[in-house]
Amino acid sequence: MAELTPLLKTEHLTMRFGGVVANDDISFTLQEMELRCLIGPNGAGKSTFFKSLTGQQTPTSGTIAFRGQPIAGKLPHEIARMGIGIKTQVPNVFNGLSVRENIWLAARRKATPNGLPKLVASVLDLIRLTSESERIVATLSHGQRQWVEIGMVLAAEPDLILLDEPAAGMTDEETLRTADIIRDINQSRAIVVVEHDMAFIRLIAKTVTVFHQGRVLIEDTVDKVLADQRVRDVYLGKKVAA
Amino acid sequence: MYHRLSLIAQALAVGLAAIGIALAPGYLEIFTLMQVTLFAAMAVLSLSLAFIWGYGGILSFGQTAFFGLGGYTYAIAAINFQDSTYGILLAIFIPGLFAAILGYFVFYGRISDVYLGVITLTVTLILFNVINSTSGDEYHIGTAMLGGFNGIPAVPTFNMPFDPASPLSPEASWWTTGSMLLIVYLGLRLLLASPFGRVVVAVRENEVRASLLGYDPRMIRLITFIIGGAVAGLAGALYVNWGAFVGPTIFSLSLSAEIIIWITIGGLGTLLGPVLGCFLIQYIVASIGSQQTFNSNLVLGAVLIIFVLLLPKGLVPTIRDLALWLLAAKPGTGRSVKAELNAASGNPHPVGAP
Numbered sequence: 001m002a003e004l005t006p007l008l009k010t011e012h013l014t015m016r017f018g019g020v021v022a023n024d025d026i027s028f029t030l031q032e033m034e035l036r037c038l039i040g041p042n043g044a045g046k047s048t049f050f051k052s053l054t055g056q057q058t059p060t061s062g063t064i065a066f067r068g069q070p071i072a073g074k075l076p077h078e079i080a081r082m083g084i085g086i087k088t089q090v091p092n093v094f095n096g097l098s099v100r101e102n103i104w105l106a107a108r109r110k111a112t113p114n115g116l117p118k119l120v121a122s123v124l125d126l127i128r129l130t131s132e133s134e135r136i137v138a139t140l141s142h143g144q145r146q147w148v149e150i151g152m153v154l155a156a157e158p159d160l161i162l163l164d165e166p167a168a169g170m171t172d173e174e175t176l177r178t179a180d181i182i183r184d185i186n187q188s189r190a191i192v193v194v195e196h197d198m199a200f201i202r203l204i205a206k207t208v209t210v211f212h213q214g215r216v217l218i219e220d221t222v223d224k225v226l227a228d229q230r231v232r233d234v235y236l237g238k239k240v241a242a
Numbered sequence: 243m244y245h246r247l248s249l250i251a252q253a254l255a256v257g258l259a260a261i262g263i264a265l266a267p268g269y270l271e272i273f274t275l276m277q278v279t280l281f282a283a284m285a286v287l288s289l290s291l292a293f294i295w296g297y298g299g300i301l302s303f304g305q306t307a308f309f310g311l312g313g314y315t316y317a318i319a320a321i322n323f324q325d326s327t328y329g330i331l332l333a334i335f336i337p338g339l340f341a342a343i344l345g346y347f348v349f350y351g352r353i354s355d356v357y358l359g360v361i362t363l364t365v366t367l368i369l370f371n372v373i374n375s376t377s378g379d380e381y382h383i384g385t386a387m388l389g390g391f392n393g394i395p396a397v398p399t400f401n402m403p404f405d406p407a408s409p410l411s412p413e414a415s416w417w418t419t420g421s422m423l424l425i426v427y428l429g430l431r432l433l434l435a436s437p438f439g440r441v442v443v444a445v446r447e448n449e450v451r452a453s454l455l456g457y458d459p460r461m462i463r464l465i466t467f468i469i470g471g472a473v474a475g476l477a478g479a480l481y482v483n484w485g486a487f488v489g490p491t492i493f494s495l496s497l498s499a500e501i502i503i504w505i506t507i508g509g510l511g512t513l514l515g516p517v518l519g520c521f522l523i524q525y526i527v528a529s530i531g532s533q534q535t536f537n538s539n540l541v542l543g544a545v546l547i548i549f550v551l552l553l554p555k556g557l558v559p560t561i562r563d564l565a566l567w568l569l570a571a572k573p574g575t576g577r578s579v580k581a582e583l584n585a586a587s588g589n590p591h592p593v594g595a596p
Contacts, residue, residue: 056454075453075458076450076453077452077454077455077456077457077458077459080453080454080455080456081456085454086454088450088454092448093448093451094443094444094447094448094451094452095447095448096443097440097443097447101440101444105440105441105444105452105457106455108437109455109456109457152451152455156455156456
């Protein structure tokens with residue numbers, strides 16, 4: 001049987017900013033329906049990696065293939081239309097519009113005119129903002145804005161979802177809920193999650209990739225990665241050792 | 243409920259405006275009617291920038307480039323065809339086309355906001371200088387002499403569509419200009435309520451997010467800019483019809499600046515505000531001009547400073563906020579009313595543009 005085309009495959013992906021090498025020779029493969037966690041200390045190159053994947057920057061060298069199609073250097077809207085959705089690290093929402101309009105704008109690209117109101121309603125329900133749906137997003141709390149952005153990513157129904165620190169600024173209860181939602185949407189699509197919260201990682205992760213100084217340090221199951229001495233040294237320290 | 247009330251109120255206001263336009267000649271002297279016709283033509287120009295700046299987040303310092311092009315296009319076409327019908331159509335089409343070409347290089351070249359302002363300003367100056375230096379017999383398009391700094395005098399004014407033999411009376415001219423203003427206002431309102439309009443505002447709000455959702459911000463901005471150019475061109479034709487004359491000062495920078503003042507005073511991010519601001523400021527300037535006691539530019543400057551300091555949001559948003567505040571002060575209804583009115587009024591939000 002021929003090998004299946006992976007959903008996402010980067011080869012020798014390198015991104016330099018002047019003298020700084022933010023991503024160095026990253027080869028990363030993600031299969032359809034996979035859930036992958038990406039961890040690493042600040043400055044390890046995780047967000048830079050996401051920016052290359054979504055077209056917000058053009059990598060210095062290397063290739064990115066989405067279902068076999070090269071996407072490195074394509075524009076963000078072209079990549080988004082191919083089916084990659086991202087929740088960025090800093091909430092990136094339409095601050096001056098209402099919650100409903102935010103979700104609606106994300107949903108209407110793909111949804112049929114008949115299915116659109118239903119999809120918007122179901123996403124509002126999922127992110128538990130139905131009662132706040134007419135509020136202007138700028139007036140919401142940080143945690144709620146995170147939810148709005150997650151809702152937008154879901155409403156666009158992409159095949160690959162990139163989540164950059166989805167649980168940041170959330171309460172414990174909301175974090176658990178986020179984990180539930182992530183496991184739920186993983187039933188039908190692939191997800192890559194960047195997180196620092198180890199408890200959260202343990203809740204959702206199967207395979208974990210560790211970035212360190214722009215390179216892939218190790219990629220293995222969550223238990224093996226969290227037990228790895230190098231990982232502890234560069235990043236986790238005493239927090240996980242306990 | 244309140245959404246419906248707001249719609250009814252808006253429909254009533256439009257109806258009243260239409261009646262006002264229809265009845266005005268019966269109540270106004272001919273001189274006043276001519277003045278109001280001028281104000282209405284300028285209000286169309288004001289709307290063109292109100293749309294691209296207030297909703298598209300594109301601050302063009304050179305909206306008069308399209309206004310002037312519209313004016314000249316109308317004049318040249320009207321002289322050549324001796325029928326204003328084609329003139330008006332071309333005065334919308336040519337500036338729209340020019341906006342498409344200019345906008346293509348600006349937006350697809352990823353030129354940022356500040357430079358967009360500089361480029362539009364420069365284009366206006368270039369057009370002024372080009373037209374200003376066409377004062378020889380060799381500069382003509384068809385039978386229309388461009389006339390350089392003297393401009394083109396005796397431009398045929400509007401006639402009944404496809405009937406050059408029956409020119410419009412001043413009253414009919416007012417009806418045309420007034421209803422054009424109303425049509426442009428309603429057209430932009432509907433456009434903003436449409437899915438495309440929501441995307442235009444989304445791109446203004448957050449270009450990165452819009453592109454990550456699959457919208458091409460360059461394309462959205464370009465279309466917005468073209469619509470603004472076409473509307474400004476129409477305003478140019480209405481203006482030339484009013485004065486039966488067009489000269490290179492139509493490209494003047496002071497007019498470009500004045501549009502920005504109208505919008506700032508009326509309220510950026512609204513459509514009604516810029517129309518009111520335009521009428522108000524032009525009325526003030528015209529009154530001062532006839533009295534000769536004050537310098538009108540001095541008063542204009544003072545008015546602008548007062549507004550920026552005391553009512554930085556402009557007239558219409560301030561009045562709206564006040565009304566919302568009064569409604570919200572009633573216990574029980576507050577929050578939901580405010581939310582619904584916010585949703586209904588189209589764009590109550592702070593504008594991301596400078």
